[in-house]
Amino acid sequence: MKTELPTPTFATVGVVGAGQLARMMGEASAAAAVRVSVLASSTDDCAVAACAQAIIGSARDVNALRALAQSVDVVTFDHELVDLEVLELLERDGVVLRPSPSSLRYGVDKAFQRRALAAAGIPVPRFVTVGSGDGSVVDKFLDELDGPPVVKSARGGYDGRGVAFPRARDEARSLVAAWSRDGEVVVEERLNLRGEVAQIVARSVYGDVAFYPTVATAQRDGTCVEVRSPSGVTAANETQVHELTRRLAELIKPVGVMAVEYFVTESGVTVNEVALRPHNSGHWTIEGTSASQFVQHLRAVSGQRLGEITLNAEFAVMVNVLGGDSAGSLDDARAVPGVFVHDYGKAWRPGRKLGHVTALGDEPDGPHVRAWTSARAYGTSTREA
Secondary structure (H helix, E strand, C coil): CCCCCCCCCCEEEEEEECCHHHHHHHCCCCCCCCEEEEECCCCCCHHHHHHEEEEECCCHHHHHHHHHHCCCCCEECCCCCCCHHHHHHHCCCCCCCCCCCCHHHHHHHHHHHHHHHHHCCCCCEEEEEEECCHHHHHHHHHHCCCCCCCECCCCCCCCCCCCEECCCCHHHHHHHHHHHCCCEEEEECCCCCCCEEEEEEEEECCEEEEECCEEEEEECEEEEEEEEEEECHHHHHHHHHHHHHHHHHHHHCCCCCEEEEEEEECEEEEEEEEEECCHHHHCCCHHHEEECCHHHHHHCCCCCCCCCCCEECEEEEEEEEEEECCCCCCCHHHCCEEEEECCCCCCCCCCEEEEEEEEEEECCCCHHHHHHHHHHCCCCCCCCC
């Protein structure tokens, strides 16, 4: 009988990107028993101060990626702004990438993602993917819709960038014509939403999975401003979300954390986006659970077993802090009782994601009030969700 050899456990993890997600991986590295290095675009990137080592270079530069890979055991990611073809080359050369380029494609390429999920029978909004010169395809699709569409660049968009909500047919056609010069464009149905939710799942190299609770998310101008646990959706919706997340994990086979954003509609739950990395909807897990998404991600990509997930409080609210017209007071934000304030070490700028605030409790209203009181003191530009 053949004995299965154990998967090697790696001690050093390299992160492509040095934003706030990489920063929080660095802060979680001791709990995950690993050392974290980053590939940063600048020494000013906010993760540099929280990680053991920083290599300066572009996430699309094969030489910079090789330099990172040579200094660590395994490479992971804090964003999707990567060149999949370059990553595939590195993988063929023996670099350990987790998630793999084949899994990462679901988060990097929205056109591929939509086609693959639809082929697997996973609910997504009605859509077409178009390239340059496919105006007739766009016209035919627009004829089938009851209202205006959503237009998305297949690659490179995040936090509302690369996503547009045209109000008229001519505007939609012009957007598609302009964006498709640089690559594929997704044109999809604009749904009538009852709400938005998200779920995070961690998957190890052994294939075992750990699910975080479904959370409700609130958006402003394409950016998440609040996350609430529990989600407050119906039991039927909760069941559907969990089943879809399980199916997506089986299809995509990520190693590390995967986040799935869902639209809640009158007819059920539909997949919005998939991210193959720690995610804004999971920041509350740092204080709200026994094993944060960042610890789980590092455990998974380094070859360790996943940690057990238990809740530290019945209710949790996380509020993103986006820079307002003027800088707020970090001291005043921290002075609010019962909050956990995470500052990302970034210079203030209007609209910039500066940090987040989490509050926990055993009743629903208190955490919401405390989190928003602290976020306003911090100087957030967003109104209360």
